[in-house]
Amino acid sequence: MIITLGRNSKILAEAATRPVMRAIATLERDIETVFKSDSKKRNDIFLVKAEQENECYSIAVNNNQIEIKAADDLGFIYGIYHISRCFLGIHDLWFWNNQKVDKKECVVIPDAYSYQMTPYAVKQRGWFVNDEVLLHTWTLEGDKDKPWEMVFEALLRLGGNMVVPGTDRNAIRYRKLAAVMGLKVTHHHAEPLGAEMFLRAYPDLNPSYDEHPEKFQQLWIDGIERQKDCQVIWNLGFRGQGDCPFWANDPRYQTDQERGKLISELIQIQYNLVKERIPDAVCCTNIYGETMELYQGGHLSIPEGVIKIWADNGYGKMVTRRLEKNYNPRIPSLPEKEDAGSHGIYYHVSYYDLLAGSHITMLPNEPSFIRQELQKVLHVGVKDYWLINCSNVKPHVYYLDFIATMWRTGDIDIEKHRTGYIRKYYSEDNIEEISKCFVDYFKSATAFGPNEDEHAGEQFANHNVRGLISTFMKNSYQPSEQLQWLQPKETFEEQVKLFDLFYVKAVEKYKCFLEECKKTAEILSPEASELFQDSLLLQAQIYYYCNSGAQFITKSLQLALDKDYKNAFYYAGRAREEYVLANTLMRQREHDKWKDFYENECLTDMKWTANVIHGYMSFLYIVGDEPYFYEWQRQFLYSEEDRRVVLITNMENHITTDELYALMKSRRAE
Incomplete structure (x- = not known):
């Protein structure tokens, strides 16, 4: 006897509660997704109330149909998702990992197929x-x-x-x-x-x-x-x-x-x-x-x-x-x-x-x-x-x-799980390269303390940077109490140098990891590459560009503490560009159904870090070019001969923070 599931298969139940009916509707959606239109008669799925442990189910072929036996709602729901996973190939995280499904005529179920769920380890x-x-x-x-x-x-x-x-x-x-x-x-x-x-x-x-x-x-x-x-x-x-x-x-x-x-x-x-x-x-x-x-x-x-x-x-x-x-x-x-x-x-x-x-x-x-x-x-x-x-x-x-x-x-089994996860959601090919990226993601993490769990997420290069900037703008000599959590320091300058050490190391590691992810994305199939760019590559970009921006800020702050406001301004601008880029790259992954997914990312909030840096740049501009606010403009806007002849301080409107940074950056490039 050949048992097949196809577009014409029905899910039948003597009586079903609302939760079970919703799960049935989901399986019907999956059947429509997986199978092509078909005129052939296919076998049905029947839900049978039977004695089972709570939340458990059994599946077997009986009377020319597939039977799911359970005693309660969750038993039936888990059984329905077993059919979706094991027979239709719809993986548990299909939605979140953009699973692409190739249409097929039908799937054949062995007529001796049976499965008995055992209770889960956690209640x-x-x-x-x-x-x-x-x-x-x-x-x-x-x-x-x-x-x-x-x-x-x-x-x-x-x-x-x-x-x-x-x-x-x-x-x-x-x-x-x-x-x-x-x-x-x-x-x-x-x-x-x-x-x-x-x-x-x-x-x-x-x-x-x-x-x-x-x-x-x-x-x-x-x-x-x-x-x-x-x-x-x-x-x-x-x-x-x-x-x-x-x-x-x-x-x-x-x-x-x-x-x-x-x-x-x-x-x-x-x-x-x-x-x-x-x-x-x-x-x-x-x-x-x-x-x-x-x-x-x-x-x-x-x-x-x-x-x-x-x-x-x-x-x-x-x-x-x-x-x-x-x-x-x-x-x-x-x-x-x-x-x-x-x-x-x-x-x-x-x-x-x-x-x-x-x-x-x-x-x-x-x-x-x-x-x-x-x-x-x-x-x-x-x-x-x-x-x-x-x-x-x-x-x-x-x-x-x-x-x-x-x-x-x-x-x-960690390795077995990782390989299986990659095979399901990324590709049957290039498993070794993708697996290495997963392993290296964790190896690249910044250790911020002596304990095995103390590795920094992306907030480390955002919240602390904003804290360093606000502390400097309020009082450049006293250390921030809020930043003493990392290591207690006597002065603000010592705090800046401490964070700088962490950001420098992070940039070194994440630069290598980012390059590895970019190379891996290039060898993958278009579908696998899309998910890889949405996940590991995006996270590599967030870590690299945020830590790079943070490193520029600590460099800027050290210059500002030495009252070299002009160079401090420039490196702050470099930092801001890194955070803007990190946020832009994140928003670029909002393709298809993910449109505007990251729009309200307001907790780490890389765009806000960039905004805080912009305010810091304006602060440096004001304290560095006061009291008359024309010298920086003359230096970067005027030619050498015009810069040195000061009969009138400036012949045009004062330039903005953004305009000044653009001029400074172009001059440096020259």
Whole structure:
């Protein structure tokens, strides 16, 4: 018997819920994408309710049709995506990696085919769509919600079952879409119970629980009522009205005992409010940042059965994150053996910290390091909950696929995974060359500290550069407190020289890496080259040109400190050109469906770095050419004989900062 799937194959179900019907519609879309029009009768796919473990499915050929057997929605959804992946060849990250599909007549399924899914290694597994500034403004086919649908589809294809569907207002807007696609909803650690933020509801009131307990509790109750129709993992806690602890704005809580006591009381109140309305509710709470110090100090009390979520430091290391710019305790962030109950992790493949995080580029730490940290997590039994900060998805798809392999199987063969990833999304050819670029991406990273996780993302050459410039313009002698996080220095000049050392080394490494990526792009097929340019080559360009710009700035600042404002101005102009180029190259990758994807890139924001540099250039122009503002103009605009005869200071309007730089650059070229 020959079993075939083709354009005429139907997906049949006795009764299907809305999430399953959406998955069926997705498979129908994939069938239409893969197969040519066909008049021949093909075999159908039938969904059969049967006894299976939760979220599991089996697939077999039976009665001349392909049967997917499952006991619940996610079992059917995962089974449907198995058909798409294994029979139709639609890969899990097809959308995000621009998979091109060659049309075919049909696919033949072995009549003895059978597959039984085994439960995944991690129970609750998903993404936190955080710092989502690119997704926030991007539309697909004029639809603002479509990008989020593609996020949730990719998560389901990778075996995820929960999501924080955005931050703040986005989380409220997109949780219904996540739920109808079959995902459980959970919450930002600063948004307990997914309730409206206090300051949104009461912008004129002080956000103090002591002053307004009834208002806080009503917001929590309203949040529960609005989500009762969704599957929810309820996040409990009390942090603050932003990504900072509540005591930063409330001087009444000065000791760890006072802070821990209030948080414990409020967690218990939230727990009771949920359980009164949903007796079988699953709850969690974050042992994150400053909260972990309270917990490990014995100042937090958490109800039995609540999942305790531990977090990495933003760079993939399971230690506490930097709590303030210059306070980085690096306390191990995993439960001790005697810490009974359920445990989970909140883990970053993208991090926005205004220091050295990677937001529009891949996490720069080695896959072997990420595997090592997640193996530690599994070794101590943290298998109840993995929430991965996926940011805007597209820049981070490699590591999202990597970690999904681990949450499914409990381990990963790094080389096998990398080769398979390249073969699926780039090309069957030139695997060795592309693989070397992936390996060298991590080898090129700038180490900013002695620890294995301390490698700089693209923010290192943006936020710190802006900090150096603003410090100089305010006071060129005192070091910036905000920049002491790297290494404490006595003077601003020492800070500039310190950052210069890092940028010089980064430029050397990324110059080689960029050349390697360019050569690789040239030998690839047009389709493979397009994806390669969208991913590794673009990230190489961002790192090289941002670090090159940063190096020009540190050179400029050293000249400015010596009061050589004219040359400082020139090198600032060179720096600005590098950042403008980096941003331009990024925007050039917005082809086809990606139109305007990077338009709202406002967190690393290379274009803003260029703008800050422009202001710095104007500052240098003013302090360097004062008090009469004609000497620089005469030097670069006039001929030698006219420059030296000063009967009238200038015979034309003063030239702008941009005009002056263009003249200076052309003179240097001569």
